[in-house]
Amino acid sequence: MATPTWTRRHVLSLDDFSAEEYNIVLQTASSFREVLSRRLKKVPALQGLLVANLFFEPSTRTRSSFELAAKRLSADTLNFAPATSSLTKGETILDTAKTYVAMGTDMMVIRHQQAGVPQAIAMEMDRLEARVGILNAGDGQHEHPSQALLDLFTICSILDPDRPALDLLKGKKIAIVGDILHSRVARSNIWSLTASGAQVHLAGPPTLCPMLFAEMGADRPGPLFLHWTVEPALQDADFVITLRLQKERMEQNLLPSLREYHQLFGITRARLKLCKPDVKVLHPGPVNRGVEIASDLMDDPEFSLISQQVTSGVAVRMALLYLMGGGKI
Amino acid sequence: MATPTWTRRHVLSLDDFSAEEYNIVLQTASSFREVLSRRLKKVPALQGLLVANLFFEPSTRTRSSFELAAKRLSADTLNFAPATSSLTKGETILDTAKTYVAMGTDMMVIRHQQAGVPQAIAMEMDRLEARVGILNAGDGQHEHPSQALLDLFTICSILDPDRPALDLLKGKKIAIVGDILHSRVARSNIWSLTASGAQVHLAGPPTLCPMLFAEMGADRPGPLFLHWTVEPALQDADFVITLRLQKERMEQNLLPSLREYHQLFGITRARLKLCKPDVKVLHPGPVNRGVEIASDLMDDPEFSLISQQVTSGVAVRMALLYLMGGGKI
């Protein structure tokens, strides 16, 4: 049997990721996790290559995580800061991206408040036959593939620390709780988790968890369920993914109050008793303590994987940049 | 015959650049272009040296280009961000510059909205006998030497890719079209192109292309002409340099409208028929598509050198930093 190989130039969305691609990412991230456990946490894999971070939407953790991943692969990095940019001078986003490619960028990590911008840039770069890989670091409410991949890696590493692989999730019950509608993280998680054969249960208020999400489960290896109360989603769950609640949802009359949201959907120790005894809780951060999750629960290493997610993020992003940069697995 | 040597500590302006200096820059940039075509695009030339980018005026492309040039020479870089700076605390610009020198800066790349600031800093540094090189990355409406040098390198590389040299331009006709008055790029281009022996034709509305520019052609190897319509400048031109039009020029009543400007001075396929058949078009970027240049023309690799200019920019800035940093040619 042939060794699996990575052929994807861009990572824009997980909707068409194959099981083999998930496993290549998990396996590569696993070897980088080993590198990150050493004192000297660098490898020369991407030396002389250039990673440009184009973050049109502000971010601390994702930008830092990608920047660090690139540096630990010995790549050079450039950060694009929209506030001090030519965008205020009327340049189009495509022209900005082309400028970075013309400078010699090998991989471009793009975050934008509008869905589809990374895809549009990738299509234009392919049309121009530019040798650049585009990585979607979050586009509007569409997708955030590296976040879902780090969630997947974190979960699989709990199930088998030495050999994280997609099929470990088969038959596991995973709840995704909160503002599904506005969450690019939820969309990417739904693609990866239903691909694994897990049972995925979405739960949120009807305004934030509309029926149309059920369609995302069609023809996927794992089934997808929707709930407008949290309890059926938590019942016997192996993992609970909580989502960030944007405070502006209240102003949009999608929510009565943060306090009521917490009472109905907040993850607390009491609610976790519905789950499997060894349930683990994830959150993509940044967390509104006491809203999506009880503050003490967030800090409890018995249940919370939030810190491991951040650590996994560097390894997973190293894996993505490495694979896109032509690294051998 | 002795090998030419680089003796200039600062690069502030092109008005007194010698033919030998232009040729050293072109030749050095040419060898760095070869480095940039490799997979590992770095050389250890400036390892351990420090390049500080002091951009008092916002910029994407120029700051990134210099930062990348420094990194590809293995220098360390520091970026000064005015928004988060001591300037808000009342420190003078000279004191800010002195602080960076006292930290050990070897080369300082300075952009400022006021003409003369890089010169003033360079003079003060020389007076203090500080071992630092100052590179003007654009000062007000005065000069932008690295942009003009990358334009020169781009043009000469079209004429002879293997041996870009100043005398290739002798007798060529080059049009510079647009807002000459407010353009530091135009001023630097006029110095470099008239030094080469090219025929330089300026064209723009009378409000943006005043007669006094004719004086810049006095006693230069190549002649300088002024036009208030675009056609005579384009007639049989080998190269057309279009300039960015600042939208605020309309509010200042220097222009009736962007649409009228495009009708009278915009570069279109129809207008290019006046030029030599193999004419090439340059633009320093960022471009207002459909104002200075027709959008489809900008993207046509048969005519547009805009992408090559960006690529050349890294090689030319590597050359400047390398030469200023004491690199051997």
Add this chain to the structure above:
Amino acid sequence: MATPTWTRRHVLSLDDFSAEEYNIVLQTASSFREVLSRRLKKVPALQGLLVANLFFEPSTRTRSSFELAAKRLSADTLNFAPATSSLTKGETILDTAKTYVAMGTDMMVIRHQQAGVPQAIAMEMDRLEARVGILNAGDGQHEHPSQALLDLFTICSILDPDRPALDLLKGKKIAIVGDILHSRVARSNIWSLTASGAQVHLAGPPTLCPMLFAEMGADRPGPLFLHWTVEPALQDADFVITLRLQKERMEQNLLPSLREYHQLFGITRARLKLCKPDVKVLHPGPVNRGVEIASDLMDDPEFSLISQQVTSGVAVRMALLYLMGGGKI
């Protein structure tokens, strides 16, 4: 006698620094100053380690100085920019810090407008048994230890360039002049200078130099004096440390005017005649020329150590990061 060893994980405050610790810092900084005098100013000491600069309050010089110190030790660096951060999304400062630790940060340099933030973060990190060192880069009006250590190193290097050590200051008279009340630099300087056995004289207007500061001298090797006029502090002084005057102090009615402040407390050539003939003047920067210090005096290398302070800053911060990072002395 055993070689002294560095055991401090965090550098938060100087109030409990031992003489041995001061001497280790001075001696380590001295060897890094030698490194910084070479053409290749880098050492591989912290290769593969990560230094995160979390500057919740804007700063040019301190952030650049720490970033450069880290780079010259070959560490990787991440800069946290509050304007583009998750703080606007409601994340707590402790959670931001934990995120950087989870990413693999080895040393965290923190500046915050509120006193006590670096300490709070350090305590939480210790509670979590995180292997990270916290360095206070200025917290409110509390402390700025690296500034006081670079002042100490600058002063000791004047007294003995080859062997800067704490006991060189014994019996020396040092004046600290200006807005003592609001100055974190003054507080840290008081701890280091009274530890050395120097005579420390504070001088400032009563509103900015309240009696309670006298308590900081209790049980310290060197005595502490307070004055509401500048002359007794300057009389026979060996060193004068001037402090930055925040212009907002006038709006708070703590000062009549900058002009009157300069007349009463500004350091001028005339006033320096009261001091020892070889007196030297320090200022932490950025300077309000003509307010705290006469403009020409600031630039006079016979008296001013301001430029040396900046240079010392890089060596001292390299020493702190190196020692905290487990480097051998």
